[in-house]
Amino acid sequence: MPNFHVQRQSRAAAWFQAPEARNILVSGWPHLARVCETRPNMPVLCVSVMGKPEAFTAMPVQHGVWLNAWNDGYSGDANCAHPWPLPSESIGTLVLHHVTDVLVDRDALYEDCFRVLVPGGQLFVLALNPLSPMRRTWWRNGIVSSEPSSLRIALRRKGFHCDTSTMGLGPV
Numbered sequence: 001m002p003n004f005h006v007q008r009q010s011r012a013a014a015w016f017q018a019p020e021a022r023n024i025l026v027s028g029w030p031h032l033a034r035v036c037e038t039r040p041n042m043p044v045l046c047v048s049v050m051g052k053p054e055a056f057t058a059m060p061v062q063h064g065v066w067l068n069a070w071n072d073g074y075s076g077d078a079n080c081a082h083p084w085p086l087p088s089e090s091i092g093t094l095v096l097h098h099v100t101d102v103l104v105d106r107d108a109l110y111e112d113c114f115r116v117l118v119p120g121g122q123l124f125v126l127a128l129n130p131l132s133p134m135r136r137t138w139w140r141n142g143i144v145s146s147e148p149s150s151l152r153i154a155l156r157r158k159g160f161h162c163d164t165s166t167m168g169l170g171p172v
Contacts, residue, residue, distance in 0.1 A: 042092020
């Protein structure tokens with residue numbers, strides 16, 4: 001499939017390559033691994049701002065697809081844009097790993113998520129906390145962090161049933 005996006009990173013996506021950002025991304029990995037193993041017989045899709053870690057390939061999931069968010073498109077296991085080249089209702093667990101922090105078109109992202117998830121599938125969103133003291137490291141880099149309540153409202157508008165629990169992860 002041809003590569004539809006420019007290989008230049010946005011300022012927000014580039015921030016995630018900085019050492020303090022890598023610490024945040026890596027600190028969520030143990031939780032991300034547990035989440036991906038919740039439905040062992042179903043395919044997993046992880047959409048992230050980081051490159052595909054070796055541990056994802058070694059996980060005991062039946063099928064795992066990793067997409068890296070870049071500007072208006074994705075790279076990784078597929079080079080694509082919206083809509084994703086995945087069949088409808090084909091993914092059991094979908095993880096958005098800090099993608100909502102960098103993407104401008106969240107509506108297209110949420111529509112694709114709703115389309116590819118099986119009925120009863122699970123969507124997990126890992127995002128930066130705009131109330132965190134760490135926000136001083138990203139606040140001028142184009143990061144679009146949202147409070148959990150705002151994310152839930154946006155997801156409900158797209159048809160998701162959202163759990164009201166929020167979990168804090170990452171370095172302290």
